[in-house]
Amino acid sequence: MHAMPTTPGTRSGTMQADHRRYGRAGLRRELIGAVCLAAVLGAAALSGPAAAYTLTLAPASPKTLYLQIGVGSFTANYNAGGQPGNNTTVNMVSTTVAAGAVGNGTPQAMTTDSTATKSFLDGYAYCSVPGQLYIGGFYRTAGGTTAAAQVTATVPAALTNATGNTIPFSKIQWTSSGNGDAGAEPFPAGTFVNGGVQNVGAMASNTWNESCWTFSYLNNTVPAAGTFTGVVRYTMSSP
Amino acid sequence: MKIAGRAARPPAAFFLAAALTIIWTGAAQGKSTPIDDSGTQALEPAVSLRWKSPRPTRSGGDNLMVGTATIRVRINVLPWVRRSGRIYLVLPAQQPGPVSASWETQGRFMPGQVRSGNRVLVYAGPITTPFMEDVFKFQFSVDGNLVQRAFPLTYRFEMDEG
Numbered sequence: 001m002h003a004m005p006t007t008p009g010t011r012s013g014t015m016q017a018d019h020r021r022y023g024r025a026g027l028r029r030e031l032i033g034a035v036c037l038a039a040v041l042g043a044a045a046l047s048g049p050a051a052a053y054t055l056t057l058a059p060a061s062p063k064t065l066y067l068q069i070g071v072g073s074f075t076a077n078y079n080a081g082g083q084p085g086n087n088t089t090v091n092m093v094s095t096t097v098a099a100g101a102v103g104n105g106t107p108q109a110m111t112t113d114s115t116a117t118k119s120f121l122d123g124y125a126y127c128s129v130p131g132q133l134y135i136g137g138f139y140r141t142a143g144g145t146t147a148a149a150q151v152t153a154t155v156p157a158a159l160t161n162a163t164g165n166t167i168p169f170s171k172i173q174w175t176s177s178g179n180g181d182a183g184a185e186p187f188p189a190g191t192f193v194n195g196g197v198q199n200v201g202a203m204a205s206n207t208w209n210e211s212c213w214t215f216s217y218l219n220n221t222v223p224a225a226g227t228f229t230g231v232v233r234y235t236m237s238s239p
Numbered sequence: 240m241k242i243a244g245r246a247a248r249p250p251a252a253f254f255l256a257a258a259l260t261i262i263w264t265g266a267a268q269g270k271s272t273p274i275d276d277s278g279t280q281a282l283e284p285a286v287s288l289r290w291k292s293p294r295p296t297r298s299g300g301d302n303l304m305v306g307t308a309t310i311r312v313r314i315n316v317l318p319w320v321r322r323s324g325r326i327y328l329v330l331p332a333q334q335p336g337p338v339s340a341s342w343e344t345q346g347r348f349m350p351g352q353v354r355s356g357n358r359v360l361v362y363a364g365p366i367t368t369p370f371m372e373d374v375f376k377f378q379f380s381v382d383g384n385l386v387q388r389a390f391p392l393t394y395r396f397e398m399d400e401g
């Protein structure tokens with residue numbers, strides 16, 4: 001009996017019973033092994049395709065530019081949700097030189113017909129009229145570390161009167177300040193060129209920029225009598 | 240006969256021990272395992288970034304852009320079923336720079352916030368189902384000065400066992 005265990009079907013009942021018990025145990029072991037191996041492989045296989053999720057984030061706010069020289073338009077102060085509007089007003093800066101003072105070298109203060117004193121950012125009383133002309137605005141853009149928006153003035157060669165006499169635009173200059181300001185102005189002091197385009201300031205992206213200009217006529221020459229006018233156009237350009 | 244039979248086949252204990260050794264080794268190392276999230280779906284194709292505050296300030300510095308996204312998260316946690324684990328949301332450091340994310344959920348996972356380069360716990364406890372799902376309402380924040388164009392943002396979930 002004990003010499004015949006490897007011959008199936010020849011076992012006694014006892015041996016068959018033993019064999020069956022062994023057979024079940026062997027099957028169980030194999031299943032356990034298979035299950036465990038499958039579990040390990042399964043874990044490896046399932047962790048294989050694990051991925052990260054990728055979204056696309058895209059800037060959607062439009063690039064926005066606002067430039068105001070003199071009066072401007074806002075539906076309300078910007079910090080109260082106001083939005084900028086278009087204002088086509090052309091403000092004037094002027095002076096009248098007394099006959100006895102013409103060409104005496106004493107600069108003549110110029111005044112403006114602009115009524116803009118408050119910043120549309122927050123309503124702060126920034127400029128004083130009629131002595132100062134407000135200039136301000138903002139440049140809102142994403143990726144703003146690239147460059148600032150530039151503000152330029154397109155200046156005629158001269159102011160002219162009705163008879164064609166001229167005064168060079170370079171006879172007009174301005175200083176720059178603002179109530180409560182300290183430090184450099186975004187639109188600094190300067191003098192007009194005699195015809196051409198000149199830079200009068202820059203707006204770093206995502207900042208509100210403003211200054212108050214005080215103009216003066218140099219009054220160091222004696223032009224012909226008359227009323228001399230000229231129009232300077234300001235332009236803001238973003239990168 | 241019984242002795243010979245046992246010698247011919249590895250004992251059950253061997254298989255069990257081997258398997259447990261493999262699994263236990265993984266846990267003992269404190270390894271974080273990325274979780275398959277291939278079933279996740281975004282409800283919007285892209286996240287639109289807008290200024291958090293539309294107005295600039297005199298000094299600048301208020302340049303945060305924010306965008307929201309609703310994402311139906313579905314992660315495959317089958318390998319950890321009937322075990323306990325801690326699931327983290329990982330926001331790797333990536334271009335164009337620091338990004339913050341905050342989110343609300345419907346309760347399967349915890350709400351929270353994370354800054355890129357970090358991870359935050361969103362679930363701790365038993366893993367009882369092969370998949371875990373929730374709807375995440377994300378808000379992403381990034382410095383607008385860094386955003387020159389659309390960019391990809393990647394996050395993942397990972398499992399710490401035990």
